[in-house]
Amino acid sequence: MPEGHVTHRLARTLTADFGGRPVRVSSPQGRFADAAVLLDGTVLEGAEAVGKHLFVRFEGDRIVWIHLGLIGKLQIGPDDVPVSPETLRLRIAAGGVRADLRGPQWCRLITSAEMDAVLAASGPDPLRADADAERAWAKVHRSKKAIGALMMDQSIFAGVGNIYRAELLFRHRIYPEVPGQHIARDTFDSLWADLVELMPLGVRDARIDTVEEPHTPEATGRAPRVDRHGGEVYVYRRAGDPCLVCGTPVARAAFHGRNLYWCPACQPEGSRGGPR
Known part of the structure; x- marks a missing residue:
């Protein structure tokens, strides 16, 4: 299972590549399709991590909460990779770059209040400045x-x-x-x-x-x-x-x-x- 340095690195990369930009959001696999429709075309504000939890913020108080689990992968790179409908849970794309999520333990659309509850239940994260x-x-x-x-x-x-x-x-x-x-x-x-x-x-x-x-x-x-x-x-x-x-x-x-x-x-x- 990826450790905290992996999720923090992903958060930094997502923010650098997509932060402040409208993005295309899709769920070729279909398991995140309803949420993807709501997010498609909206601005991705940024991403952050606490421990092994990754949060991707979108405008309108919408947050994608990702936990990769044992087999999940979030790969970021040029937007020229073919879509694999059977495995691709979530794709975020803009400006020739895409982020592909496959096999996560979960991928859920939540609000900032729900995110705050996750943060409160998590232990202090040595990678966060607010860690106690x-x-x-x-x-x-x-x-x-x-x-x-x-x-x-x-x-x-x-x-x-x-x-x-x-x-x-x-x-x-x-x-x-x-x-x-x-x-x-x-x-x-x-x-x-x-x-x-x-x-x-x-x-x-x-x-x-x-x-x-x-x-x-x-x-x-x-x-x-x-x-x-x-x-x-x-x-x-x-x-x-x-x-x-x-x-x-x-x-x-x-x-x-x-x-x-x-x-x-x-x-x-x-x-x-x-x-x-």
């Missing part, structure tokens, strides 16, 4: 749930997914099953600051890089990582490979329905980690 880290801390330090589960809870850390979760826990040497209430305040503050630093780089570069300079391919002479997710990472999808810091094979286990990755030596059982 205190809201996340209030839930973490009271919780008996594992920090590895809490970091995937979108009502606590909006936009954080499996990659950022695994990498941030490694960078802070935290064992994933440590209860949230055992995480010290200075460690939480460091985790949050790390997200605020790393996630904008993901927006900028369209990939997640978490490896520090001493452990990069350039510094160590190792081959660059080859993975469809891109980016240099410490543990994510590196099960069985040597830890880039200590050489211990990276571990993997099913955890709350997702694969979890960690280094048993750098993140020993019970480790509460500490600030970077």
Whole structure:
């Protein structure tokens, strides 16, 4: 599932390509046809994201709320791609550019009041200037749930997914099953600051890089990582490979329905980690 840096990058691109312009809107698949008729020919005012939610604003207090889910894709490019009626849920086009949405978890037409309700239910998003880290801390330090589960809870850390979760826990040497209430305040503050630093780089570069300079391919002479997710990472999808810091094979286990990755030596059982 795309993490927050993907939806924020899409919001920026949609605003840059279509913001302030009347657009053509269609739903070749037909599942968004009634809403598309209302939006066709109106001005797309801009787009924004919170966590994994994408909101595209149109004039007249009309907002398209998109959640890509596990298989959804929103592709933006030249307006010369053939229409695929069986899969194309939504097409926005103007000035030779089109945005094609396929396979989203949902695509709904809502009002600004409904959007405000979604924002209120979402946790603070490290990529937003209005994020209030205190809201996340209030839930973490009271919780008996594992920090590895809490970091995937979108009502606590909006936009954080499996990659950022695994990498941030490694960078802070935290064992994933440590209860949230055992995480010290200075460690939480460091985790949050790390997200605020790393996630904008993901927006900028369209990939997640978490490896520090001493452990990069350039510094160590190792081959660059080859993975469809891109980016240099410490543990994510590196099960069985040597830890880039200590050489211990990276571990993997099913955890709350997702694969979890960690280094048993750098993140020993019970480790509460500490600030970077």
